[in-house]
Amino acid sequence: MAQEYQKVALIGLGLIASSMFWGIKRAGLAVEVTGYARSAETRETAREIGLCDRVCDSAAEAVEDADLVVLCVPVGAMAAVMEEIGPVLKPGATVSDVGSVKRAVIEAVTPHLPGGVHFVPAHPLAGTEQSGPRSGFAELFDNRWCILVPDGAEAEATARLHRFWQGLGSNTDEMDADHHDLVLAVTSHTPHLIAYTMVGVADDLRRVTDSEVIKYSAAGFRDFTRIAASDPTMWRDVFLTNKDATLEILGRFTEELFALQRAIRQGDGDMLHDYFTRTRAIRRGIIEAGQDTEAPDFGRVPVRKG
Numbered sequence: 001m002a003q004e005y006q007k008v009a010l011i012g013l014g015l016i017a018s019s020m021f022w023g024i025k026r027a028g029l030a031v032e033v034t035g036y037a038r039s040a041e042t043r044e045t046a047r048e049i050g051l052c053d054r055v056c057d058s059a060a061e062a063v064e065d066a067d068l069v070v071l072c073v074p075v076g077a078m079a080a081v082m083e084e085i086g087p088v089l090k091p092g093a094t095v096s097d098v099g100s101v102k103r104a105v106i107e108a109v110t111p112h113l114p115g116g117v118h119f120v121p122a123h124p125l126a127g128t129e130q131s132g133p134r135s136g137f138a139e140l141f142d143n144r145w146c147i148l149v150p151d152g153a154e155a156e157a158t159a160r161l162h163r164f165w166q167g168l169g170s171n172t173d174e175m176d177a178d179h180h181d182l183v184l185a186v187t188s189h190t191p192h193l194i195a196y197t198m199v200g201v202a203d204d205l206r207r208v209t210d211s212e213v214i215k216y217s218a219a220g221f222r223d224f225t226r227i228a229a230s231d232p233t234m235w236r237d238v239f240l241t242n243k244d245a246t247l248e249i250l251g252r253f254t255e256e257l258f259a260l261q262r263a264i265r266q267g268d269g270d271m272l273h274d275y276f277t278r279t280r281a282i283r284r285g286i287i288e289a290g291q292d293t294e295a296p297d298f299g300r301v302p303v304r305k306g
């Protein structure tokens with residue numbers, strides 16, 4: 001695999017940065033990878049487990065002479081990091097990020113971007129509910145999508161970042177920032193909010209039913225608890241910075257929920273059956289189109305019709 005960049009700097013050493021580091025090493029995508037995290041404890045852990053070729057005690061030191069700098073911090077921390085590193089970035093370097101929201105990151109980063117430095121925002125659509133420097137693994141991005149949001153960035157800098165993410169195992173695509181934020185509000189952000197809410201409801205209920213909610217929880221609820229265990233800082237920032245799109249989708253969700261609530265109250269079985277038939281067809285369409293990259297193998301066997 002070609003080395004697209006001599007030196008890569010990772011700022012924020014959590015799940016995504018640590019997975020990127022192990023993936024870069026697996027594919028030999030850079031000569032040196034430096035890293036920085038705000039907390040001394042995280043930097044210490046990183047040194048202990050060999051995460052990064054060199055762990056630096058400041059972001060400015062980590063990005064010195066770097067050809068690619070990837071901001072792997074929560075979305076709300078991007079501006080402060082950029083303000084610190086902006087003045088010391090190498091001319092011709094590329095800055096990128098992995099934030100779950102794109103418009104807010106562009107607004108946070110652009111004011112601190114020096115002339116002659118490229119900015120190519122990106123979002124790997126891959127993650128887990130784990131966080132921190134010990135949680136990463138090289139395979140996280142394999143066969144997953146990474147969306148690039150060039151927003152006017154130079155074509156060659158963008159093409160290099162595509163090749164870099166492909167080297168990490170991902171399929172890559174491009175999107176406009178606002179479109180990205182709306183799509184992700186539907187596919188990721190609002191579902192996370194629903195999971196948080198459902199687990200909160202069950203927790204309230206648990207006080208009445210003791211441990212039954214957890215003891216007898218079926219797969220659907222277990223998935224909710226996994227998602228609701230995701231990092232609170234990261235998700236707080238997602239909702240604060242993708243406010244409009246999330247509120248738009250949440251509004252639609254609430255309307256649908258009220259419609260289903262009314263059908264249940266009125267005993268309208270036809271409405272419920274039609275609704276569930278439509279949603280089942282969507283799921284089957286995804287599987288038949290071969291786009292269900294998350295499903296276990298049994299999800300790929302031909303789906304029974306009818």
Ligand SMILES: NC(=O)C1=CN([C@@H]2O[C@H](COP(=O)(O)OP(=O)(O)OC[C@H]3O[C@@H](n4cnc5c(N)ncnc54)[C@H](O)[C@@H]3O)[C@@H](O)[C@H]2O)C=CC1
Nearest residue numbers: 012013014015016038073074075077099100127128131132
């Ligand atoms: N967790 C996931 O599943 C995914 C997360 N993302 C995005 O990737 C980014 C990083 O997320 P994770 O790696 O999961 O988070 P994480 O919580 O595992 O790691 C974040 C790291 O950033 C550091 N940090 C926080 N504020 C900082 C600051 N001001 N300066 C320097 N370091 C700081 C933390 O100490 C930690 O090392 C977020 O923007 C998130 O939206 C993108 C795709 C998936």
Ligand SMILES: O=C(O)C(=O)Cc1ccc(O)cc1
Nearest residue numbers: 100124125126127128129188
């Ligand atoms: O763990 C899960 O189910 C996820 O949805 C992972 C994830 C979280 C945030 C992102 O911006 C992208 C992917």
